[in-house]
Amino acid sequence: MQDWTGHSPAPIGTERRRGRGAVSNRSGRFEPSREESWDGWDIPEVRAAFRTDLRLEAARSILTRNTSPDVPFDRSVNPYRGCEHGCVYCFARPSHAWLGLSPGLDFETRLIGRPNAAEILRKTLSRKGYTVAPIAIGTNTDAYQPVERDQGIMRACLEVLRDFRHPVAIVTKGSLIERDIDILAPMAAEGLVHVGVSVTTLDAGIARAMEPRVPAPARRLATIRALAEAGIPVRVMMAPIVPGLTDTEIEAVFAAGREAGARAASWIMLRLPREVAGLWEEWLVEAFPDRAARIMARVREMHGGKAYDAAFGKRMRGEGPYAEMIAARARLTMQKEGLAERLPALACDRFEVPLGTLEQPALF
Numbered sequence: 001m002q003d004w005t006g007h008s009p010a011p012i013g014t015e016r017r018r019g020r021g022a023v024s025n026r027s028g029r030f031e032p033s034r035e036e037s038w039d040g041w042d043i044p045e046v047r048a049a050f051r052t053d054l055r056l057e058a059a060r061s062i063l064t065r066n067t068s069p070d071v072p073f074d075r076s077v078n079p080y081r082g083c084e085h086g087c088v089y090c091f092a093r094p095s096h097a098w099l100g101l102s103p104g105l106d107f108e109t110r111l112i113g114r115p116n117a118a119e120i121l122r123k124t125l126s127r128k129g130y131t132v133a134p135i136a137i138g139t140n141t142d143a144y145q146p147v148e149r150d151q152g153i154m155r156a157c158l159e160v161l162r163d164f165r166h167p168v169a170i171v172t173k174g175s176l177i178e179r180d181i182d183i184l185a186p187m188a189a190e191g192l193v194h195v196g197v198s199v200t201t202l203d204a205g206i207a208r209a210m211e212p213r214v215p216a217p218a219r220r221l222a223t224i225r226a227l228a229e230a231g232i233p234v235r236v237m238m239a240p241i242v243p244g245l246t247d248t249e250i251e252a253v254f255a256a257g258r259e260a261g262a263r264a265a266s267w268i269m270l271r272l273p274r275e276v277a278g279l280w281e282e283w284l285v286e287a288f289p290d291r292a293a294r295i296m297a298r299v300r301e302m303h304g305g306k307a308y309d310a311a312f313g314k315r316m317r318g319e320g321p322y323a324e325m326i327a328a329r330a331r332l333t334m335q336k337e338g339l340a341e342r343l344p345a346l347a348c349d350r351f352e353v354p355l356g357t358l359e360q361p362a363l364f
Contacts, residue, residue, distance in 0.1 A: 019213060021087055022283065055112050059114040061120065064076045069312050075134075077121065079143050079148070081111065082106070082109075085146075086211065087210065091272075103279065144173075148174070164354060166351055167347060169193070169195075170195045181232070198220070201246045204218070228260065236254060241268070251333045272308040284296070301320055
């Protein structure tokens with residue numbers, strides 16, 4: 001299977017990529033070729049394992065704007081680029097190509113953190129003319145990935161949002177969010193926060209293969225419970241549903257989420273944009289060789305014969321009889337379990353610039 005340059009990605013031994021999602025380090029769109037291109041000779045070479053490397057960069061801006069009709073927000077914050085969780089299906093992988101890095105193993109091992117994110121966010125929210133609307137966090141890469149434990153960039157951003165009484169919607173697979181319940185619970189009491197927790201499968205084996213550094217499914221359900229018990233509105237997300245692999249679990253995942261305390265549920269079909277398609281297919285052949293052809297046939301069935309259709313209104317759900325069947329099952333299960341399609345709207349009328357900023361200087 002070839003990459004964007006027409007080269008065959010170098011075979012990377014399982015020991016070198018232990019605990020990682022991608023099978024290779026395929027070239028991105030803006031690279032001539034990868035350094036480890038295979039020369040065709042099966043001669044063993046000793047090469048280092050892929051270790052997590054975090055580089056810190058000073059952010060010049062922190063709010064990312066979007067106009068997509070497929071998502072219910074127009075701005076987001078990303079404390080990190082790349083994600084150590086290593087979900088092989090992650091639709092954010094192609095963003096690493098813009099950095100001259102591979103959407104493959106580079107995406108989950110060569111990370112970038114923005115330690116001044118909270119400072120830039122504070123300045124942004126303090127500007128005259130800033131218009132309040134919910135900020136989404138975790139929509140590209142997970143702010144609660146393992147490196148956040150030491151860096152605390154997400155927590156610092158939350159402290160700013162709390163100080164400004166600014167609404168925020170968080171999506172995560174990381175149990176580390178429990179650390180921040182002391183901030184999130186008071187914000188939730190004012191209608192300023194809700195959280196989506198992604199539970200793609202209840203099968204620990206599938207989860208370990210597909211999302212190698214994400215907490216186990218049972219642990220994610222425990223996170224839903226902890227958040228819900230603290231009064232924080234939670235949505236259980238089955239994102240993505242993988243045809244032929246996890247699609248039989250829709251009812252079980254939603255029921256488990258409701259049992260843990262989720263108030264709402266949502267789902268997204270498997271998305272394979274740009275480099276993700278090749279990365280996904282080579283992983284699938286290795287991880288589930290007996291199902292690979294059937295899974296990809298279903299995927300292409302929903303996208304007019306292609307691995308992916310980026311058209312608005314289609315990319316999240318697909319189309320055709322199979323997609324309609326999945327949508328019907330999800331809808332009926334949500335009704336049965338008493339799960340709403342969305343959580344209550346966040347409050348945008350509580351925003352205020354705190355004293356001690358340039359816009360609201362303190363008297364003393």
